[in-house]
Amino acid sequence: MSGDERRRRLRHDLRTPLTIVSGFAEVLAGERPISDEDRREYASRIHAAAIEIRELVDALLEDEELRSR
Amino acid sequence: MTLSLVLIEDHQALREGLELLLSREGLEVVGTAGSAREGRELVERHSPDVALIDIRLGEESGIDLTRELLDDDPERQVVLYTGSSDVELLISGLDSGARGYALKEGTPSELTAALNTVAEGGTYVDPRLRPALLSRRATQRMPSLSKREREIMDLLAQGLTGEQVAEKLVLSSETVKTHIRNAMSKLEASTRVHAIAIALREGYIQPPASDGTPA
Numbered sequence: 001m002s003g004d005e006r007r008r009r010l011r012h013d014l015r016t017p018l019t020i021v022s023g024f025a026e027v028l029a030g031e032r033p034i035s036d037e038d039r040r041e042y043a044s045r046i047h048a049a050a051i052e053i054r055e056l057v058d059a060l061l062e063d064e065e066l067r068s069r
Numbered sequence: 070m071t072l073s074l075v076l077i078e079d080h081q082a083l084r085e086g087l088e089l090l091l092s093r094e095g096l097e098v099v100g101t102a103g104s105a106r107e108g109r110e111l112v113e114r115h116s117p118d119v120a121l122i123d124i125r126l127g128e129e130s131g132i133d134l135t136r137e138l139l140d141d142d143p144e145r146q147v148v149l150y151t152g153s154s155d156v157e158l159l160i161s162g163l164d165s166g167a168r169g170y171a172l173k174e175g176t177p178s179e180l181t182a183a184l185n186t187v188a189e190g191g192t193y194v195d196p197r198l199r200p201a202l203l204s205r206r207a208t209q210r211m212p213s214l215s216k217r218e219r220e221i222m223d224l225l226a227q228g229l230t231g232e233q234v235a236e237k238l239v240l241s242s243e244t245v246k247t248h249i250r251n252a253m254s255k256l257e258a259s260t261r262v263h264a265i266a267i268a269l270r271e272g273y274i275q276p277p278a279s280d281g282t283p284a
Contacts, residue, residue, distance in 0.1 A: 012125075012152050012153060013152075014152075015152030015173045015174065016080045016083050016152060016173065017080075017082065017083070018173075018174070019083060019086075019152070019173040019174070020082060020083055020086045022174070022176065023086060023087070023090050023176070023177045024086065024090070026176050026177060026178075027090065027093065027177070041089075042089075045082065045085075045086055045089075048082060049082060049086075052082070
């Protein structure tokens with residue numbers, strides 16, 4: 001995979017876990033009642049997605065750094 | 070009536086998350102898949118009201134999967150799901166016959182609305198994509214015919230009737246009629262003959278030889 005293709009894919013891949021974060025955050029912030037069990041489940045999914053986003057951002061930054069050398 | 074859905078998304082966490090979120094919105098998720106092959110099997114097995122398909126399924130293409138599903142049965146309803154707002158991808162997606170195009174940055178309630186609209190026979194394009202869709206570049210391009218539509222137009226050009234085409238391709242007459250209707254719509258033709266003329270002019274099919282066989 002070329003450098004450009006890799007960066008394009010990384011940027012694209014960022015949207016997928018962001019969808020998870022915004023989707024569950026919307027539910028948590030909404031007015032419909034949520035059970036404690038569901039609340040914990042949704043929060044843990046947001047947490048897992050946030051870890052994935054951090055890894056993708058790290059990879060992107062590393063890529064940019066290598067590129068600028 | 071509860072809308073039934075097959076969800077095809079290669080990212081496991083998003084697939085599971087969407088299943089939870091859409092179930093919470095009142096949809097019945099009858100199956101989920103992470104690859105084109107599994108997704109195709111699920112759609113064939115469950116005949117859902119609508120299939121939600123990620124445009125990129127690992128190394129596979131959700132657009133190709135949509136084309137295959139609609140070639141087999143043009144009555145199927147597909148919403149493509151993507152993180153990309155690339156115009157070319159959007160046009161290819163809509164050319165594939167998908168009735169809906171939803172962005173991953175949309176909310177679960179927007180996605181639910183898109184799925185309901187398409188399941189009821191309507192079309193949906195994420196509002197964020199409308200400026201791109203209305204751009205000159207997008208509107209100048211004529212949608213291409215699917216492989217099945219070209220095959221049927223080719224047989225019609227050879228003089229076969231719709232019934233004969235259905236018999237030859239082992240399809241129902243209704244399916245053939247739907248393919249013809251879709252091809253006419255794509256080619257902006259008012260009659261079958263007009264559609265054949267445009268298909269010939271645009272090079273989608275070859276002129277038949279004098280003995281009736283394709284050139």
